[in-house]
Each structure stands twice: as structure tokens, then as C-alpha cells.
Amino acid sequence: MTEHRFSRVSPTAGVAGLLFVMAAIWYAAASQNNAAAYLLLFCLTSVFLISIPHTLLNLAGLKATAESVKPTFAGHEVSLPVEIVNESSAARSAIALTLPDSGSAREQVDHIPAGKAARVTLRFSAPCRGEHLIGRLCLTTIYPLGFLRTSKRITAPQRYLVYPKPAGDPNLPKARTRARQNKSSQQLGEGDDFAGVRAYVSGESQRHIDWKAVARGQPLMTKQFTAEADGLLYLDFAAVPFSDLEEWLSQLVLWVIEAERTRLPYGLRLPAVEIAPSLGHSHFHHCLRALALFK
Amino acid sequence: MFGGLAPWIPILFLITLAAKFWMEPRGYRLRSVLFKVVLAAVTLGAIFFSYGSVKGIEPGVSLIVVLMSLKILEAHTAREFQVMVIFGWVLCLCGFFLSQDLAVALCLLVAFSLFLVALIQFHRGSSPGAFWPPLHLGGKFLGQALPLVVLLFLLFPRLTTGFRFQIMQPSSATAGFSDRLSPGSIATLANSSQVAFRVEFPDGRIPSPAAMYWRGVVLSHDEGFEWRAPDSPASIYPATIPLSGDEGIRQWITIEPHGGHWMFALDWPSAPPPGASLAPGNYLWSREPIRKPRRYEVKSSPAISDKELAPRERKMLLEVPAWLSPAVRDLAQSWSSSSHDPRAVVNRALQFFRSGGFQYSLSPGPYKQRDLDEFLFHRRLGFCEHYASSFATLMRLAGIPARVVVGYLGGEYNEFGRFFLIRQADTHAWCEVWLPESGWQRVDPTSVVAPERINLGLDSFLARHGVANGTSNTFARNVAQQAIFTKLRLAWDSINYVWDTRVLSFDAEAQRSFVAEIGMSDANPFSLFMRTLMMAVGLLAIYGGWMRLRTRPRADRVKALYGRFCRKAARLGAERQPWEGPLDFSRRAADLVPDQSRRIRDISNTYIALRYSPEPTPSILDTFAREVNAFSLATRGRAR
Numbered sequence: 061m062t063e064h065r066f067s068r069v070s071p072t073a074g075v076a077g078l079l080f081v082m083a084a085i086w087y088a089a090a091s092q093n094n095a096a097a098y099l100l101l102f103c104l105t106s107v108f109l110i111s112i113p114h115t116l117l118n119l120a121g122l123k124a125t126a127e128s129v130k131p132t133f134a135g136h137e138v139s140l141p142v143e144i145v146n147e148s149s150a151a152r153s154a155i156a157l158t159l160p161d162s163g164s165a166r167e168q169v170d171h172i173p174a175g176k177a178a179r180v181t182l183r184f185s186a187p188c189r190g191e192h193l194i195g196r197l198c199l200t201t202i203y204p205l206g207f208l209r210t211s212k213r214i215t216a217p218q219r220y221l222v223y224p225k226p227a228g229d230p231n232l233p234k235a236r237t238r239a240r241q242n243k244s245s246q247q248l249g250e251g252d253d254f255a256g257v258r259a260y261v262s263g264e265s266q267r268h269i270d271w272k273a274v275a276r277g278q279p280l281m282t283k284q285f286t287a288e289a290d291g292l293l294y295l296d297f298a299a300v301p302f303s304d305l306e307e308w309l310s311q312l313v314l315w316v317i318e319a320e321r322t323r324l325p326y327g328l329r330l331p332a333v334e335i336a337p338s339l340g341h342s343h344f345h346h347c348l349r350a351l352a353l354f355k
Numbered sequence: 356m357f358g359g360l361a362p363w364i365p366i367l368f369l370i371t372l373a374a375k376f377w378m379e380p381r382g383y384r385l386r387s388v389l390f391k392v393v394l395a396a397v398t399l400g401a402i403f404f405s406y407g408s409v410k411g412i413e414p415g416v417s418l419i420v421v422l423m424s425l426k427i428l429e430a431h432t433a434r435e436f437q438v439m440v441i442f443g444w445v446l447c448l449c450g451f452f453l454s455q456d457l458a459v460a461l462c463l464l465v466a467f468s469l470f471l472v473a474l475i476q477f478h479r480g481s482s483p484g485a486f487w488p489p490l491h492l493g494g495k496f497l498g499q500a501l502p503l504v505v506l507l508f509l510l511f512p513r514l515t516t517g518f519r520f521q522i523m524q525p526s527s528a529t530a531g532f533s534d535r536l537s538p539g540s541i542a543t544l545a546n547s548s549q550v551a552f553r554v555e556f557p558d559g560r561i562p563s564p565a566a567m568y569w570r571g572v573v574l575s576h577d578e579g580f581e582w583r584a585p586d587s588p589a590s591i592y593p594a595t596i597p598l599s600g601d602e603g604i605r606q607w608i609t610i611e612p613h614g615g616h617w618m619f620a621l622d623w624p625s626a627p628p629p630g631a632s633l634a635p636g637n638y639l640w641s642r643e644p645i646r647k648p649r650r651y652e653v654k655s656s657p658a659i660s661d662k663e664l665a666p667r668e669r670k671m672l673l674e675v676p677a678w679l680s681p682a683v684r685d686l687a688q689s690w691s692s693s694s695h696d697p698r699a700v701v702n703r704a705l706q707f708f709r710s711g712g713f714q715y716s717l718s719p720g721p722y723k724q725r726d727l728d729e730f731l732f733h734r735r736l737g738f739c740e741h742y743a744s745s746f747a748t749l750m751r752l753a754g755i756p757a758r759v760v761v762g763y764l765g766g767e768y769n770e771f772g773r774f775f776l777i778r779q780a781d782t783h784a785w786c787e788v789w790l791p792e793s794g795w796q797r798v799d800p801t802s803v804v805a806p807e808r809i810n811l812g813l814d815s816f817l818a819r820h821g822v823a824n825g826t827s828n829t830f831a832r833n834v835a836q837q838a839i840f841t842k843l844r845l846a847w848d849s850i851n852y853v854w855d856t857r858v859l860s861f862d863a864e865a866q867r868s869f870v871a872e873i874g875m876s877d878a879n880p881f882s883l884f885m886r887t888l889m890m891a892v893g894l895l896a897i898y899g900g901w902m903r904l905r906t907r908p909r910a911d912r913v914k915a916l917y918g919r920f921c922r923k924a925a926r927l928g929a930e931r932q933p934w935e936g937p938l939d940f941s942r943r944a945a946d947l948v949p950d951q952s953r954r955i956r957d958i959s960n961t962y963i964a965l966r967y968s969p970e971p972t973p974s975i976l977d978t979f980a981r982e983v984n985a986f987s988l989a990t991r992g993r994a995r
Contacts, residue, residue, distance in 0.1 A: 074434065074437050074438075074441075077437075077438060077441045078441055081441050081444060081445055084445070084448075085444075085445075085448050088448060088452075090513070090514055092452075092647075093647070093862055093863070094451060094452075094455070094647065095455075095647075095858055095859045095860070095861050095862065096451040096455045096460060096858070096859060097448055097451050097452075098508065098511075098513070099460075099504070099508060099858065100444070100447055100448055100451060100463070100467070102503075102504045102507035102508050102511065103467060103500065103504055104444060105503075105507060106500035106501075106503035106504045106507065107471060107496055107497075107500050109500075109503060109891060109895055110496055110499045110500050110503065110895070110898065111496070112895060112899075113895055113898050113899035113902055114496075114902070116899065117899065117902050117903055117906065120903060120906060121906065121907070121908055147908040148906040148907065148908055149905075149906050149907065149908065150905070150906035151482075153478070153479050153480070153482050154478050154479060154480055154482070168480065170479065170480035170481045170482045171479075171480075171481070171482035171483060174906075175908075202478065203478050203479070204474075204475045204478055204479075204492060204496075205471075205474055205475065205478070206433065206434075206437050206474065206477070206478050
């Protein structure tokens, strides 16, 4: 995460009004030869000039770090948590955080005490499917007078994933279930027959936690069951000719979601990747990821 | 009170402010465009109705106040408040058009600062502390701005521009002085503490207070009990009287604006300062009306030098109104027939006032314009203007050319500022008579009626004789004369004087001489501007550097030492990843750099103890420093 050393200063729209008024006062002072009006003009000018270092230094010692972003579906909202650390020994006020490369997300932090950090979550609507670069974080401030804007850009090399937007026919393609295969092709995951336990992974369904073991003081374990491969659902990319790739990917995503929801083990077959039928959180995201990155 | 603004305008302002305070917490907002337009139209109409026109300074200021009031009702976003603050600064400018008094200037400084603080507060959003933090920052701003203001004020080139717009003078302008002297016109000023002008004597030659006759206007049109100046100073001629050697008394006079043309100097000014002329009768006449404090140097000689009186002039100076009563004419005749020596006539007249039972009084009762008889033969009660005008009229009747001079007498010495302060209350009227050998001669009939008035000054005279009108006034006067109050008043006066002489009269001319004084006489406006700019930029750079230094991150020794360790380890091929905790990292680093694994583990354990144990022992930091040093020594010069 590299930080651009120098901040940029640019005038805001409000400065036009100030300059106009300063010109008017100057005109009045010069034509009236009014020393008091000159004094007012110089007070105004000085205050404006003094605000340059103040605005510039309002970003000094601020570091912004983007944290990891949860994948989301295209068209939904992406939440990007950002931590802004104030390493300086003065409080910082009125810092706006924007993403110049990813839409119009904007969050304002009103106050960060010296040596403390603030956490903001930028929300913006997800672009099209695929893997995206966060790119740059932009810290902006017009504090304290609002006549000048300082901004500092910080490159954020993280990437985030956007799944295709689920759409199409929600009915699973029953007709395309595979014929019964030999018995050995059992899949661990969900089924009817108990097959053992393994360590619980966060995000898994709580229905399969071995609560009795927990009561005995053991760590969280997930009970595993086997399902016969009978009626396994293979979502095959090439099974049906399609006209629009994105529409077809959306349809596949919808089916993945439906299959996961109805707890029907499903597999995915894409030209380059084949994912064996299974169920569960990680399998679900594995499939969606493959669809998101499909080229 | 509001500098001539219609009274409903500040009231409207307060009402809108109160309305905003009521609306804001309830979430009400002015949304109807129609309502806004109607409101604006009604108030603008009211301004026109109140002043009868929209030209001039007062309607202009009213317009801004009204617009600001309506904006208060409407404003909601920080941007709109910023616009209002800019409006407010324009109002500060309007304040300076109405008055440039130090007191007004201080009020405007407070207003300016509050606008600044408000602007800061608008941008702070919900930051904690709505009062002191923005006030503190505003104070810091002003403190840092001060040197810059002084720099710009002294060096920013003042252009004497060709363009000029006339601001109509505020109709409330008060001037105690006028070019017309009627019975009672000066007595009304006796309680005015308004400052007329201040004088410094740079050579240290200070005349006695009794001889401080400040010449203002010469009135040579006799209307009996009333006198007035020539209608227009059309006959102004350039001064041709040479300075009579070194005899003159040099004065630096700083005059308060009064809107008229008259300027003051000790009897008798020998040459006019720049921008003024010597009017016939040897008084100063400014070419431009005096609308702002003005400082000038003038030299006065103890005697007037024109010894000749043209016959036409003599005739004019003997004119008296036709309605004068036979009794008055007889009185004057009786003096002139008894002696041919004009001096003897003057003395007889003074004798008449001295022994005729005349009394000096601030409130002699009203006199009508033609009440000369009433004054001379019956009431015999009057103020300086009664004595001066009647004496001069009698002199003319006795065949001696005479005129009335209106000006000031005396002054109060200010020991802090080493200057004399002359107030409107010091206004005085006296006479001048033409004597064949010596020319114009000052005669002050008041001095024979109330000699102490001349010696003590009016205030002391009134205090001693209890002539002040109204008991409350006497009380106020007594309080004001307590030593401490006198001191405070004198101190405030001297600050005022500095404001007038050093700030308000610092114009293009004064700047030129200042620039020459500090050795930049070659500077043309452009180079002066560039130098000012460079100095301002330098000052800003100093501020920036200083603020940067003050707010740099506090040194955290533990963090710095651990950072050093991590950098060293990275050079050996074990770079710590941002997500790696110290324990994970030490395990990985120990594997990557096996020969240092013990040190790496020790350092990490100490670091964890420093960072995460509830109460680390103080010596552990030194241990940590030793360990890191040992590690970097052991791995010196090594790289993957």
C-alpha cells in the first residue's frame, strides 16, 4: 500500500464568492481611500492564506487502509471497510473518503482524535461480474474554512469479486440430472447417513453442529453425512446452446443459489473447470467464483 | 443607534434569527418558492418605502441585512452558511463605511472573528465540542494572521485609482461645527464630548492653554445677533504669505471626519497643508469635504502678516444690518465719538461688558435672531457666541472693521499619547478687529466676562461654578472626574489617537514615505507587490513547517524498534506480511533464518510482552532494545 507523499490543493467553488467579495472590498477601499476597509481586506486575505497550511496539514499523518471486501452479486451493494489511522499528534476533522475509480461512494469522518483510528464503510453498487481492483482511496478535506480542498490518493491493491447477477428461470433443470452412477461416488457433505465429524468452519449451517460434543466441553464440530450420488445435479455450461453469455451465466448462478437453498447437491461443469457435486458454504462460493471469473 | 438604519431592519434580523432557532430543532424548513419570493418582494418594497430611494449607503446596507435575514430562514447546508459568512464580511465593510471609530472597528473585529469561528464550526460537522474547539482554532487563525495583516497593511501597494464612486454620506453624520453662528448654537455643544481633533507639537513649543485659539471659520457677514461665513469660498486664493522665519509653532493635527470643509490650526496659520487653501480671513479650507480622519502638518505664526485693508474690503467689514435699534447704534456712537483712537474704543467696549453686569451662562434662555437689545440692555446673560457676535456688531457700528472667528479654545493634555485633545465642547467664538497700525487683532469679549473660562477650560469652569444643566449630568461629570476614570479615559483617547494617526491616515502617501524610510525607495508598485508576496509566502512556509513539526507522530520506541527488527528480517528474506501477527511471523522467520532463530523468538516474545501483557515491567523495554541491537549487529551486512 503506497502513499503519495504530497497532497494536492485545489480551490473549491466557494472560493469564487470569496474572491469576488475581496475584489469588491479592494475596489471600495481603493476608491474611497479607506484605510479601515483595507484593513478588513487584509484580514480576509490573511485568513484565507493561513487556511492553506491548515487545510494542507489536515491530512498529514493520516493513513487509510482498505480491508477485505466480501464478494457480492452484480447490482448489489459492495461494502468496503476502510480504516483511517491518525498517526499525527493533533486531532483531524472533517475527512471525506471517496473512491475515484469505483463510483460515487463517499463517507465523511467528522473527527479522528490524535493517535486514534476511525473505521468507515464505503458502499457502492457492484459493477459487472468479475474481479475488480479497488484502485485508489482518496482522502479529501476542505476543513477548516471550505475555500480550499486538499486530497491525497492512496493506492489500494486489493481486489474484490463480483458474482454474476442471478436471473432467469428459478426451476432447476431436473431433466438434466445425471443417470445413476456407481455407488462409490459418494460425496461428503449433506445426506442421510452419518459419516463422522470435522472442525466447524465459520459460515456453515448451525444445524449440523455436534451440540452434544459442545455440551461435553469439546470445540465446535460439524457432523458430516453422506449422500448417495443418486440424482446429482450437474449444471453444465455447454448442455444447452445459449444466445447471450451473460444471461446464461446469470441463469447458472440462479440455479446454484436454488440448489444450495433446496440442499440438492450440485456440481458445475465449465469448459475449463469442473467442480464435483457437493453442498455447503465453501462449495457454493467456489462455484460462484468460477462463474464470476468465467472468460 | 444603528447608524441611520430604519429601526425595523435590525428587528427583522432578530426575528428571523429567533424563527430559525425555533424551526431548526423541529425540522421545519422554508420550502415554498412562492412564499420566499413574496417575502423578498415585501421586504425590498419596505426598504424602498423606508428610505424613499435605493441609492445611498443606508438602503444598501439595509438591503444586505435584509437579504441575510431571509437567507438565515432558508439556509440549511454548510455551503449556504458559507455564503452567509461571506455576506457577513461584506456587512463588516458596510460598517466601516458608516463609521471608522476605534470602538466601531473593535466591534467589527469581534464580528469578523465570530464569522470565522462560525465558518470553522460549520465544517466540523459532529466533532465533539461545539464551542471551545472552533473558538480556539479561530483564535489561532487570527494570531497567525496578525503578522500577515501588518505586512500587507504596510507594504501591499496602495493604488491611487482613477476610478471613484461617491458613497452618499450617512445622513446621521453629526458635526458640531457650522459656518453659521446664531445665539445658542455653541451652548448646545457644551456637553458634547465628541472629539474634534488631536494635536501634537513636534517641536515641543506648546502655547499656554489660554492662548490656544484654534482658528476654524471666519464669519464676516453681520446679521446683527447672527453671523455667517461668505456663501462659498469662491474667492479662495493660494497662500502667498511667506513663512516668517522659524518663529512658527509646528503642529501635527489629526482631524476627525465632520463632512465639512473646515480645518483647524492655531491662530494664525501661515501656510495651508496639501489639499487645503487659506481662505480670506486666514483660515484653512479643505478642497475635499473631510470624510475620514486626516492628519496634516501646519505652522502658525503668532501674528498675522497682512497689514493692508483694501477700501472695498473695509467697506464690507463695516456692513451692519439695517434693522439694528437706535439704542444699539447710540451705544456704539458714544464710544467712537469720545475717542478717535480705535484701541480706546475697543477698551471702552470691553469695559462695557466687564462692568455692565454681564454674566456668562450656558443656558441664558432662548434669544431670537433680532434680540440684540434684549441681550445688551436687559437680560445680560449669554455664552461666548452672544458676546462675540454682539461685540463685533458694536465694533462695526463704531467704525472699526470687525469679524467673528469660530473655532476651539484650549484642549486637554493626554500624557500617554503626548497630545492635546480638543472636543466639540471646546468650541468657542471670538472677535477680530482691524487696527490701523497693527492689522488684525484678536479680542475675546468672553475673557472679560468670565476670565476663568479662558484659563481653565470649559469643563473645569462649569464644574467650579456649578453651571452644568441637570443634576444627573453633574453626577456623571463627578464620576468621570475620578482619577482612575480620568486615567482610563486618557488611555483610551491615546489608543484612539494611535488608531487615527497610524492606521486610518496610512494612505498611499504615508506608505510611500514609509517604504522610503525602510530603504525600499526604489520600489515601484509591482516590485513592492512581488516582495510582499514573497514575504507572505515565506511566512506561510514557516507556519506550515512549524505546524507540521508540532503535529508529527509521537515517537513510539517499541514500534520503532520492532520496525527496525522487521526491516532487518526482510533483508534476510523474511518479510513480515501486513496480516501476520508477531507470533506467526516469528515462527516463519525462525524457519527462514535458522541461525538467528533463538534471537528472533526472544525478540518476538519480548515484543508481545511489551505490547500485550497487562503491566509490563519498565526494564523490559531496555531488554527489548538490547535484543534488537544484538540482532541487527549479528546480521550486519547480510542480505539474502
